[in-house]
Amino acid sequence: MDTAEEKLLAVALTSPALTVQSQKSDRFDYPARYRGRVPLKVKTAKDVFPDFVGLGPMVKVGTVCRKDHEYYVWVNSHGAVSAILPNGERLGLLPSEFDVTEWHK
DSSP states (O other): OOHHHHHHHHHHTTOGGGTOOOOOSSTTSOOGGGTTOOEEEEEESSOBOOTTTTSGGGSOTTOOBOTTOEEEEEEOTTOOEEEEOTTSOEEEEOGGGEEEEEEOO
């Protein structure tokens, strides 16, 4: 594993879902489809861009997920997934935009 990949993995290892998974019995529950597991890597089903594209300096260059690429992810306690990008940014993904390819062990 090279240094760049190690940095991305280090961010993934800070995912709150690794220690706390919401059990609120509402729309903020941790997703049942994960069966208590936490995604580590996903493969994107389409190109995903930030909502603020075109707003100049608010979005770093390279803040995009490309279709069929794999990304380490950061997962909050409610199961929301954000791709960890090489430029240091995180980009939130909708469930329809990715498939989990690897789970934390």
